Amino acid sequence: xxxxxxxxxxxxxxxxxxxxxxxxxxxxxxxxxxxxxxxxxxxxxxxxxxxxxxxxxxxxxxxxxxxxxxxxxxxxxxxxxxxxxxxxxxxxxxxxxxxxxxxxxxxxxxxxxxxxxxxxxxxxxxxxxxxxxxxxxxxxxxxxxxxxxxxxxxxxxxxxxxxxxxxxxxxxxxxxxxxxxxxxxxxxxxxxxxxxxxxxxxxxxxxxxxxxxxxxxxxxxxxxxxxxxxxxxxxxxxxxxxxxxxxxxxxxxxxxxxxxxxxxxxxxxxxxxxxxxxxxxxxxxxxxxxxxxxxxxxxxxxxxxxxxxxxxxxxxxxxxxxxxxxxxxxxxxxxxxxxxxxxxxxxxxxxxxxxxxxxxxxxxxxxxxxxxxxxxxxxxxxxxxxxxxxxxxxxxxxxxxxxxxxxxxxx
Amino acid sequence: xxxxxxxxxxxxxxxxxxxxxxxxxxxxxxxxxxxxxxxxxxxxxxxxxxxxxxxxxxxxxxxxxxxxxxxxxxxxxxxxxxxxxxxxxxxxxxxxxxxxxxxxxxxxxxxxxxxxxxxxxxxxxxxxxxxxxxxxxxxxxxxxxxxxxxxxxxxxxxxxxxxxxxxxxxxxxxxxxxxxxxxxxxxxxxxxxxxxxxxxxxxxxxxxxxxxxxxxxxxxxxxxxxxxxxxxxxxxxxxxxxxxxxxxxxxxxxxxxxxxxxxxxxxxxxxxxxxxxxxxxxxxxxxxxxxxxxxxxxxxxxxxxxxxxxxxxxxxxxxxxxxxxxxxxxxxxxxxxxxxxxxxxxxxxxxxxxxxxxxxxxxxxxxxxxxxxxxxxxxxxxxxxxxxxxxxxxxxxxxxxxxxxxxxxxx
Numbered sequence: 001x002x003x004x005x006x007x008x009x010x011x012x013x014x015x016x017x018x019x020x021x022x023x024x025x026x027x028x029x030x031x032x033x034x035x036x037x038x039x040x041x042x043x044x045x046x047x048x049x050x051x052x053x054x055x056x057x058x059x060x061x062x063x064x065x066x067x068x069x070x071x072x073x074x075x076x077x078x079x080x081x082x083x084x085x086x087x088x089x090x091x092x093x094x095x096x097x098x099x100x101x102x103x104x105x106x107x108x109x110x111x112x113x114x115x116x117x118x119x120x121x122x123x124x125x126x127x128x129x130x131x132x133x134x135x136x137x138x139x140x141x142x143x144x145x146x147x148x149x150x151x152x153x154x155x156x157x158x159x160x161x162x163x164x165x166x167x168x169x170x171x172x173x174x175x176x177x178x179x180x181x182x183x184x185x186x187x188x189x190x191x192x193x194x195x196x197x198x199x200x201x202x203x204x205x206x207x208x209x210x211x212x213x214x215x216x217x218x219x220x221x222x223x224x225x226x227x228x229x230x231x232x233x234x235x236x237x238x239x240x241x242x243x244x245x246x247x248x249x250x251x252x253x254x255x256x257x258x259x260x261x262x263x264x265x266x267x268x269x270x271x272x273x274x275x276x277x278x279x280x281x282x283x284x285x286x287x288x289x290x291x292x293x294x295x296x297x298x299x300x301x302x303x304x305x306x307x308x309x310x311x312x313x314x315x316x317x318x319x320x321x322x323x324x325x326x327x328x329x330x331x332x333x334x335x336x337x338x339x340x341x342x343x344x345x346x347x348x349x350x351x352x353x354x355x356x357x358x359x360x361x362x363x364x365x366x367x368x369x370x371x372x373x374x375x376x377x378x379x380x381x382x383x384x385x386x387x388x389x390x391x392x393x394x395x396x397x398x399x400x401x402x403x404x405x406x407x408x409x410x411x
Numbered sequence: 412x413x414x415x416x417x418x419x420x421x422x423x424x425x426x427x428x429x430x431x432x433x434x435x436x437x438x439x440x441x442x443x444x445x446x447x448x449x450x451x452x453x454x455x456x457x458x459x460x461x462x463x464x465x466x467x468x469x470x471x472x473x474x475x476x477x478x479x480x481x482x483x484x485x486x487x488x489x490x491x492x493x494x495x496x497x498x499x500x501x502x503x504x505x506x507x508x509x510x511x512x513x514x515x516x517x518x519x520x521x522x523x524x525x526x527x528x529x530x531x532x533x534x535x536x537x538x539x540x541x542x543x544x545x546x547x548x549x550x551x552x553x554x555x556x557x558x559x560x561x562x563x564x565x566x567x568x569x570x571x572x573x574x575x576x577x578x579x580x581x582x583x584x585x586x587x588x589x590x591x592x593x594x595x596x597x598x599x600x601x602x603x604x605x606x607x608x609x610x611x612x613x614x615x616x617x618x619x620x621x622x623x624x625x626x627x628x629x630x631x632x633x634x635x636x637x638x639x640x641x642x643x644x645x646x647x648x649x650x651x652x653x654x655x656x657x658x659x660x661x662x663x664x665x666x667x668x669x670x671x672x673x674x675x676x677x678x679x680x681x682x683x684x685x686x687x688x689x690x691x692x693x694x695x696x697x698x699x700x701x702x703x704x705x706x707x708x709x710x711x712x713x714x715x716x717x718x719x720x721x722x723x724x725x726x727x728x729x730x731x732x733x734x735x736x737x738x739x740x741x742x743x744x745x746x747x748x749x750x751x752x753x754x755x756x757x758x759x760x761x762x763x764x765x766x767x768x769x770x771x772x773x774x775x776x777x778x779x780x781x782x783x784x785x786x787x788x789x790x791x792x793x794x795x796x797x798x799x800x801x802x803x804x805x806x807x808x809x810x811x812x813x814x815x816x817x818x819x820x821x822x
Contacts, residue, residue: 002607002636005576008519008668017477017674038474045472053682054465061456061652061686063449063645066425096507096654099676107543108419112523128675132518134545165416196413225413234474241472241681243507257419263428264539265510269680270652271464275472 015356022339034382052278068094098232121357139359147314148176166198177316205319242272329395426767433750445793463689479505509643509656532768550770558725559587577609588727616730653683708783740806
């Protein structure tokens with residue numbers, strides 16, 4: 001018998017898309033599904049960026065250099081310098097989305113079987129990248145009750161073994177929305193210096209901080225060789241489909257290793273680099289509007305959630321996600337029930353169960369991640385659905401288990 | 412000390428681009444460098460495809476589905492059906508270039524340490540993908556003297572161990588230009604059936620067969636579960652920079668596994684899928700012109716090479732590469748010498764030494780791969796350079812070693 005590889009079996013399904021067949025079935029039944037489950041913003045991609053592609057005079061769509069077009073790398077260096085990250089074009093490798101930056105980082109920093117410390121809950125695809133690169137994720141749990149702030153340093157120290165090679169953080173955080181403070185970032189840097197670890201910093205949501213200043217890993221001093229920033233234009237310019245990211249480090253040996261992985265796939269997408277480069281034409285005030293819009297939505301969502309009986313929800317300082325604890329038995333069951341068995345005024349809501357964001361089994365069972373990527377009116381309607389659903393749901397407290405319909409028939 | 416990972420060290424540099432610094436230096440000196448070293452066609456990307464991107468009405472450049480846009484997958488299925496490959500949209504996963512299709516195939520079919528049989532010489536990046544996926548390439552040598560036809564089946568049989576999981580072929584072949592006959596393809600299929608191996612078939616150059624009909628692995632019958640076709644639009648439509656490829660299999664379990672790797676990186680590039688889909692608007696005669704142009708170039712190149720004393724060069728049946736054996740001691744040294752120490756009428760030529768296409772150490776030392784991706788006039792000028800260079804080169808026979816300049820000073 002022909003077998004799929006063990007790693008093919010071990011690869012997890014995306015926690016965002018696992019419920020898609022149930023959402024499709026709901027739509028078939030005529031139910032409108034509000035999508036709070038994925039981080040696909042509804043903000044328009046800047047027309048000046050799309051126009052750059054339309055106006056590009058391309059005769060042959062050639063491979064770009066493996067590290068990306070030199071002009072785009074220079075533009076990107078200027079962007080970083082403007083946000084206080086002192087890097088040059090040579091420190092930047094253009095990647096196919098932030099995803100590829102994660103892949104290059106794990107491949108270049110860790111050997112098979114090495115350990116990667118990650119505060120949980122964390123972006124679900126990290127698990128997939130760890131399986132693909134044969135790296136072991138060691139989670140350090142952060143808690144909803146503390147707003148998902150950095151866990152005590154002692155929790156990290158306890159996890160370090162001779163196989164620990166790197167620490168991966170995400171700030172502003174997906175899925176929690178937490179923004180690490182400068183003090184927290186400094187603590188992590190010191191830990192990495194002390195134990196000789198790489199500090200991989202996923203900063204996909206850099207522009208979206210609402211309550212405190214953003215601190216990049218490359219804002220920290222004295223640890224340049226340890227730091228890799230993993231970046232993407234997906235959220236920054238609402239250009240998820242472009243697939244343009246960046247692997248940024250001042251560690252030359254690491255940059256050279258990552259460059260060899262970049263050569264393997266020849267080049268990042270060409271048209272999308274033209275699009276990305278045109279971001280330099282945006283006015284300095286570009287993010288003001290987007291941030292203001294997200295902030296209004298965040299406040300609406302948090303206010304509505306906190307008013308629902310039994311719901312706990314810290315105020316996230318950044319990104320466009322809210323993690324909430326619901327008064328239910330099991331969020332996987334609940335999210336499926338929302339799509340299969342519930343509707344309110346012919347509408348329902350699709351959420352992401354948080355279990356896929358935890359590496360520790362059993363954690364996050366009552367938690368969900370909601371993305372505020374819809375306009376306020378749609379968000380309000382989605383939250384109406386959730387409110388009604390929580391009142392109706394058979395498994396709405398831990399004590400009350402949902403009745404199993406087939407068991408009912410049998411008894 | 413912070414260390415780059417072992418696999419980061421083990422990754423090979425691209426054999427195509429290793430000589431780039433010497434080419435850059437030659438250009439600095441005012442020498443025109445004819446690039447026969449990379450497979451970047453000069454044929455224009457069809458304007459109708461570029462226009463589709465320019466005319467696309469995009470407000471938000473969203474993630475596409477992980478498997479690609481359904482409309483593009485349907486269009487692609489129609490294309491395959493037209494070339495006699497009976498697949499449906501569901502059998503196709505849109506990938507970020509042919510590169511990603513190779514990656515998904517190795518990840519989904521083989522475990523770390525498993526063996527992959529590949530006829531050598533082979534596309535240099537296979538080595539990089541093998542390192543990245545921790546797969547062992549077992550080469551079976553084909554020979555310039557036989558035009559790089561399929562080696563005897565016994566040579567393959569001898570290599571098979573309990574760790575052998577797949578055979579990877581490329582037809583029309585990069586770097587040899589050889590096109591496997593139906594009989595050869597059937598032999599490989601039978602081998603894979605007999606030993607329960609996957610048959611991974613890289614068909615990037617499908618459209619460019621000059622002397623015999625192309626046979627796809629999916630033209631073969633009775634082995635659907637064994638076969639994966641790895642494809643790309645890079646060469647077909649001269650759209651290398653788009654980064655759109657395909658992973659094609661009727662094996663549902665394998666498709667499902669590959670899909671999870673596709674979810675990991677969220678989606679393939681969006682703008683480029685719009686470009687690729689518009690290929691359906693090309694007239695049926697589109698490839699006639701391109702093929703005729705490549706055929707003229709091939710004939711010119713082969714004729715010129717075969718007229719040079721001591722050069723051996725089989726007639727390649729497809730793709731746009733010629734492999735030639737030169738009357739020189741070492742092609743790596745020669746190619747560097749061409750860029751560093753030679754010019755003819757202020758011009759020189761950049762070739763790819765074939766050593767990077769062989770896994771067996773020491774093979775291909777006198778061979779080079781040349782891509783006929785320049786127009787006939789430029790090709791002729793490039794071959795003039797080569798002809799003069801071969802007459803001048805100090806190491807032009809195996810017996811005559813090049814003089815070492817510093818040794819000369821010391822003696």
